[in-house]
Each structure stands twice: as C-alpha cells, then as structure tokens.
Amino acid sequence: MATLYTHADSNIRKTWLYLTAFLLFIVGLGWVFSYALESQAILIFAVIFSIAVNFISYWYSDKIVLAMTRAKPIEMKDNPELYRIVENLCITAGLPLPKIYILNETQLNAFATGRDAKHAVVVVTKGLLGRLDKSELEGVIAHEISHIGNRDMLLATVVVVFVGVVVTMTDFFFRISFHGGFGGRRSGREGGQIKMVIMLIALALAILAPIFATLIRFAISRKREFLADASGALLTRYPEGLARALEKISSDSTPLRVANDATSHLYIANPFKGEEKTTWLHKLFLTHPPVEDRIKALRQISI
Numbered sequence: 001m002a003t004l005y006t007h008a009d010s011n012i013r014k015t016w017l018y019l020t021a022f023l024l025f026i027v028g029l030g031w032v033f034s035y036a037l038e039s040q041a042i043l044i045f046a047v048i049f050s051i052a053v054n055f056i057s058y059w060y061s062d063k064i065v066l067a068m069t070r071a072k073p074i075e076m077k078d079n080p081e082l083y084r085i086v087e088n089l090c091i092t093a094g095l096p097l098p099k100i101y102i103l104n105e106t107q108l109n110a111f112a113t114g115r116d117a118k119h120a121v122v123v124v125t126k127g128l129l130g131r132l133d134k135s136e137l138e139g140v141i142a143h144e145i146s147h148i149g150n151r152d153m154l155l156a157t158v159v160v161v162f163v164g165v166v167v168t169m170t171d172f173f174f175r176i177s178f179h180g181g182f183g184g185r186r187s188g189r190e191g192g193q194i195k196m197v198i199m200l201i202a203l204a205l206a207i208l209a210p211i212f213a214t215l216i217r218f219a220i221s222r223k224r225e226f227l228a229d230a231s232g233a234l235l236t237r238y239p240e241g242l243a244r245a246l247e248k249i250s251s252d253s254t255p256l257r258v259a260n261d262a263t264s265h266l267y268i269a270n271p272f273k274g275e276e277k278t279t280w281l282h283k284l285f286l287t288h289p290p291v292e293d294r295i296k297a298l299r300q301i302s303i
Contacts, residue, residue, distance in 0.1 A: 006301075012227060015155070018220045022162050022213070029166065029209055033173045036195070036202040049168055051161050061153065062114040062121050065266065069258045071101035071123045078102075082129065082137075086122060089142050092235050093149050098122045107254040107273075108132070111266035112144040113153060120148045127254065132245055139242030140249075142232035143268055150231060152224045156265070159217050166213040170206040177203075215285070221265055222289045229294055230301075243298040250291040 034040050076083045090097050098120035106127040114120035122144050233239035249269045259271035265287035
C-alpha cells in the first residue's frame with residue numbers, strides 16, 4: 001500500500017530527474033549553439049547573465065511579492081489562533097516561525113515566500129480564515145510550511161535561472177545568426193554541409209527550446225505541490241484536513257484581484273478560477289496539478 005512517505009519520496013526523485021534532464025538539455029543546447037556559431041562566449045555569457053539577474057530577484061523575492069499582493073503583516077494579538085497554528089506546526093517541522101501576513105481578499109487561498117527558512121513569509125487570505133475550520137486551516141498552513149522546509153523557493157529560483165539561460169541563449173543565437181555569426185573556420189563543401197545541418201538543428205532548437213524549458217519548469221512546480229501536500233499531511237498527521245480544504249478552495253469561484261502570472265505559481269491553488277479542468281495538453285502548461293488529482297492522492301494514501 002502506498003503511503004505519504006513513499007509518495008513524497010517519489011516526487012523528490014522525479015524532481016531530481018527533471019532537474020538533471022534540464023541541466024543536460026542546457027549543456028546540449030549550449031554545445032549546438034556554440035558549434036553552429038563557432039563561439040563558446042554565447043554559452044558562458046548566457047549562464048552568467050541569467051544567474052546574476054535571477055539571483056538578485058531571489059534575494060528580494062519576499063519584498064517584491066508582498067508589494068505586488070499588498071499583503072499586510074499581523075501580530076499575535078491580531079489573530080491568536082492563526083499564530084498558534086503556525087507556531088505549533090513550525091515546532092513540529094523544526095523550523096523558525098515565519099512572518100505572517102493577511103491578504104485582504106475573499107478568495108480562499110494562501111502562499112509562502114522568502115529566500116530561506118529564516119526569511120520566510122506565510123500569507124493567507126481573509127476568505128481562507130473565515131471559511132475553513134481548524135483542521136482544514138492546519139492542513140493549508142502545513143502545506144505552506146512544507147514549501148519552506150522543502151526549500152521550494154530556492155528550487156523555484158534555480159529553475160527560473162535555467163529557463164532564463166535557455167531563453168537568453170536562444171535570443172543570442174537569433175541575434176548573432178541574423179548578423180552573420182562569428183565567421184567560419186570550416187571550409188570546403190563537406191564543412192559547409194556540416195555547418196548547414198548544425199545550423200538547421202540549432203534553429204529548430206532555438207524555436208522549441210523555450211517551450212521545452214517552460215514545460216520542465218511547470219512539471220517541477222507540479223511535483224513540488226504534490227510533495228508539499230504529502231509533507232503537510234505528515235506534519236498534521238491528518239490528510240483529510242488538507243483534502244477537505246482543497247475541496248472548499250476548488251469550489252470557490254471568487255476572483256483574486258491581485259492575482260497575476262508572476263505570482264500565481266506561489267499559491268496553494270491556481271488563483272485564476274476556471275482553469276483547473278482542461279485538456280491534457282493545457283495541463284502541461286499549468287503550474288499546479290488539478291485539485292481533484294491532489295485530493296485523490298491524499299485520500300488514497302495513508303500515513
């Protein structure tokens with residue numbers, strides 16, 4: 001019988017598999033582009049540029065996200081019950097107490113952000129606090145704390161760096177190819193044919209690479225949501241609480257006014273209502289697994 005432990009282990013293995021595939025893909029893409037344009041500078045510059053830009057964003061991620069959502073911090077006296085739930089779950093998880101923020105929205109939702117456990121933030125909407133019972137709220141908070149404990153904010157940043165490298169490399173390839181490349185050391189008919197084949201392969205990769213990179217990013221994001229569900233259920237020892245909370249969240253049709261594409265992946269459920277049930281092809285481009293799949297997984301496995 002499958003358990004939450006085996007479910008969590010499976011998602012960790014799949015995450016590392018996706019990350020390994022991503023790295024191999026970037027190395028292969030860099031080799032093809034460098035060979036086609038006869039310059040290693042493209043790969044080196046793309047990697048350095050993307051890492052620098054994305055890690056600067058990562059360092060200030062919590063401040064950026066909080067400013068975008070306009071969430072407000074609260075203290076113990078403002079909501080003692082919420083504070084106790086967060087504090088007890090953090091003690092169980094062995095994590096420091098994160099800052100707690102309230103989002104003035106009626107939609108049922110929550111998210112966590114911050115570059116590490118010492119700078120973490122948990123944000124819940126007013127709608128979530130008003131419509132979930134204690135066990136359901138514990139399930140949601142445990143899910144968000146699990147994201148912190150699993151270092152998903154760091155992983156998400158690394159994945160964004162990977163995507164940035166791919167996009168930057170393809171952009172440079174198009175720009176440099178348009179201006180004639182870096183010259184040509186290969187001469188003769190055979191060398192020209194080989195270069196033409198490599199250029200055609202590089203062109204195809206330049207078109208498809210950003211799509212493939214985005215698909216891997218979304219796949220990793222979905223696996224981390226499943227992992228946070230399992231890890232959260234292990235914290236509360238009550239998977240049904242989170243399952244019931246997800247049912248209520250998925251049935252809530254209230255729009256989230258501050259939702260945007262840049263922060264949508266952070267929430268426990270897709271803040272853009274109406275996109276949960278769709279075709280299998282569209283599901284590949286979702287940052288969250290379908291809620292019904294998450295509920296089914298929680299109810300089919302035991303602790």
